[in-house]
Amino acid sequence: MSSEAAFIDSLRALATDSAARGLLDDAAALTVGGETLVLTHDMIAEGVHYLPDDPPADVAWKLVAVNLSDLAAKGARPIGALLGFSLGEESWDRAFAEGLGPALAAFGMPLLGGDTVALPAGAPRVLGLTALGRAGPIVPSRAGAVPGDRLWVSGSIGDAGAGLKLLREGKDEPAALIERYRNPRPRLQAGQRLAGLVSAMMDVSDGLLIDAARLAAASRCGSAIRLDWLPLSTALLDLGGDDRATRLAAASAGDDYELLFAAPPDRTSAIEALADELGLPLSTIGQCEPGTGLRLLDGDMPVPLPERLGFEHG
Amino acid sequence: MSSEAAFIDSLRALATDSAARGLLDDAAALTVGGETLVLTHDMIAEGVHYLPDDPPADVAWKLVAVNLSDLAAKGARPIGALLGFSLGEESWDRAFAEGLGPALAAFGMPLLGGDTVALPAGAPRVLGLTALGRAGPIVPSRAGAVPGDRLWVSGSIGDAGAGLKLLREGKDEPAALIERYRNPRPRLQAGQRLAGLVSAMMDVSDGLLIDAARLAAASRCGSAIRLDWLPLSTALLDLGGDDRATRLAAASAGDDYELLFAAPPDRTSAIEALADELGLPLSTIGQCEPGTGLRLLDGDMPVPLPERLGFEHG
Numbered sequence: 001m002s003s004e005a006a007f008i009d010s011l012r013a014l015a016t017d018s019a020a021r022g023l024l025d026d027a028a029a030l031t032v033g034g035e036t037l038v039l040t041h042d043m044i045a046e047g048v049h050y051l052p053d054d055p056p057a058d059v060a061w062k063l064v065a066v067n068l069s070d071l072a073a074k075g076a077r078p079i080g081a082l083l084g085f086s087l088g089e090e091s092w093d094r095a096f097a098e099g100l101g102p103a104l105a106a107f108g109m110p111l112l113g114g115d116t117v118a119l120p121a122g123a124p125r126v127l128g129l130t131a132l133g134r135a136g137p138i139v140p141s142r143a144g145a146v147p148g149d150r151l152w153v154s155g156s157i158g159d160a161g162a163g164l165k166l167l168r169e170g171k172d173e174p175a176a177l178i179e180r181y182r183n184p185r186p187r188l189q190a191g192q193r194l195a196g197l198v199s200a201m202m203d204v205s206d207g208l209l210i211d212a213a214r215l216a217a218a219s220r221c222g223s224a225i226r227l228d229w230l231p232l233s234t235a236l237l238d239l240g241g242d243d244r245a246t247r248l249a250a251a252s253a254g255d256d257y258e259l260l261f262a263a264p265p266d267r268t269s270a271i272e273a274l275a276d277e278l279g280l281p282l283s284t285i286g287q288c289e290p291g292t293g294l295r296l297l298d299g300d301m302p303v304p305l306p307e308r309l310g311f312e313h314g
Numbered sequence: 315m316s317s318e319a320a321f322i323d324s325l326r327a328l329a330t331d332s333a334a335r336g337l338l339d340d341a342a343a344l345t346v347g348g349e350t351l352v353l354t355h356d357m358i359a360e361g362v363h364y365l366p367d368d369p370p371a372d373v374a375w376k377l378v379a380v381n382l383s384d385l386a387a388k389g390a391r392p393i394g395a396l397l398g399f400s401l402g403e404e405s406w407d408r409a410f411a412e413g414l415g416p417a418l419a420a421f422g423m424p425l426l427g428g429d430t431v432a433l434p435a436g437a438p439r440v441l442g443l444t445a446l447g448r449a450g451p452i453v454p455s456r457a458g459a460v461p462g463d464r465l466w467v468s469g470s471i472g473d474a475g476a477g478l479k480l481l482r483e484g485k486d487e488p489a490a491l492i493e494r495y496r497n498p499r500p501r502l503q504a505g506q507r508l509a510g511l512v513s514a515m516m517d518v519s520d521g522l523l524i525d526a527a528r529l530a531a532a533s534r535c536g537s538a539i540r541l542d543w544l545p546l547s548t549a550l551l552d553l554g555g556d557d558r559a560t561r562l563a564a565a566s567a568g569d570d571y572e573l574l575f576a577a578p579p580d581r582t583s584a585i586e587a588l589a590d591e592l593g594l595p596l597s598t599i600g601q602c603e604p605g606t607g608l609r610l611l612d613g614d615m616p617v618p619l620p621e622r623l624g625f626e627h628g
Binding site for chain 1: 317318320321322324325327328329330331333334335337341342344346347348349351353354355356357358359361362363393394396397398399400401404407408411412414415418424425426427428429430431432433434437438440442444446448
């Protein structure tokens with residue numbers, strides 16, 4: 001067990017309230033005055049979750065988006081945020097604040113409070129956001145999938161990972177891929193509409209394969225993913241070519257902030273109708289199976305799992 | 315204006331929801347399903363808010379306590395916390411988790427969620443906690459005091475500041491002062507009971523004088539503080555002697571996590587009865603006045619304000 005896994009295990013012993021969902025979900029779900037609040041806190045650190053020369057307004061956007069993606073996966077509507085901000089170079093701070101406004105406004109989320117700290121000189125910034133949302137009547141968890149359910153994903157997979165790789169190589173094109181890395185779009189509306197249709201839902205943040213394995217493990221079932229069914233964007237296919245290496249890289253890259261969900265086969269037409277209505281692709285990528293573990297297929301051919309399914313850190 | 319003040323000003327423009335209280339209060343107050351939630355997020359950073367060789371369990375305690383002190387000042391009962399944790403040296407992490415359990419349990423606050431991040435090697439840790447509380451029928455703000463109100467403070471002032479000074483000098487006695495620095499006790503019960511009696515309330519975190527100036531400014535009145543009325547502990551008086559220097563240091567030291575509040579004179583007997591009932595000193599330290607600004611008195615003698623009223627950072 002990694003030291004991070006051991007640490008999270010020791011926290012789990014403290015998270016005995018049912019609202020904590022055993023620290024196994026994207027967010028907590030707390031009942032207050034007859035309503036259900038969805039609560040999440042994600043941090044991003046300079047040099048780990050964003051690049052030091054990423055534009056500060058994009059970092060603000062990402063901080064908001066990664067937290068809202070957790071709300072989206074629970075079908076919640078944003079109601080407010082608390083910011084934890086490490087102060088640093090003044091013009092960077094200013095540009096961050098200038099970017100935070102439009103990011104919050106884009107999702108109708110008011111800033112409710114927070115804290116600023118001045119770190120010792122040279123320390124990498126650590127930024128945190130707590131996002132609160134109001135849930136609908138059903139708050140999907142990661143744990144409700146059953147064998148026979150289809151697995152679905154929203155949008156396209158692998159674009160952000162390709163964008164990050166390009167930036168690390170000093171390239172800034174194709175812009176569509178860079179944009180997906182810097183300005184992820186949390187699928188709030190889709191999440192709200194899907195909440196009543198799915199048996200389990202989470203967001204894809206660490207990589208499709210590792211997150212699919214987590215959903216299946218939480219649901220105590222196995223899963224089979226069809227590499228050839230993964231929705232890849234034209235920009236990604238143009239860059240990498242439509243081969244197995246491109247598909248494996250996309251499936252394990254992370255930073256997608258798409259929705260991954262399981263649903264019984266009889267929900268298929270309702271999900272397809274929703275995709276049409278929202279103008280957002282919702283694609284079947286496999287299914288839940290009896291047993292445990294993750295199987296990967298390309299057509300009917302079994303494919304060995306890559307050594308790395310995604311980011312192991314949470 | 316400092317760059318931090320400018321940054322917070324720019325955030326204030328985004329905090330237009332009334333629940334944010336203009337970012338001028340200790341916490342946000344959000345109405346959900348007919349109840350009022352109190353929400354706060356405070357961060358502590360290694361080398362800034364705690365010493366690198368402070369015991370990890372005490373750091374966990376402090377992270378919990380500083381956030382609960384904000385809830386106490388709004389009269390709220392804790393209902394849950396989200397943790398933002400920077401991973402580092404494994405045995406430190408383990409000792410932190412072992413201390414977090416008792417700290418949360420001491421205040422009946424379950425852990426609901428959070429996030430862990432691995433920072434680049436050598437980066438100082440940044441720890442954040444979001445605390446949620448359920449408010450009573452009245453949520454005192456900093457802004458309700460009027461001229462003629464008495465100013466009060468709970469417990470004793472200056473102990474934690476003296477404890478920090480001792481630690482920085484390599485001393486670990488008197489234990490009572492070290493303990494006040496490392497294990498502050500948020501005044502939750504007192505805050506809940508005082509909420510209906512006060513005209514304004516906040517916690518003392520940055521220094522009594524600077525925080526009293528903030529309460530008066532938020533209330534658009536002036537204030538006069540009587541140095542000779544400040545409640546100082548026997549341990550502090552034994553260490554420093556009962557002179558003006560000791561009292562000025564205590565009033566500007568910070569880390570007290572006591573309650574500072576204003577109340578009309580006709581509430582005096584109710585407040586004194588509450589102090590007796592709780593076994594917690596509640597001491598008059600001055601009054602609110604017409605006008606603006608802070609006056610300092612020793613008996614009837616005006617005393618010049620010290621150059622530094624407390625910590626300027628939030």
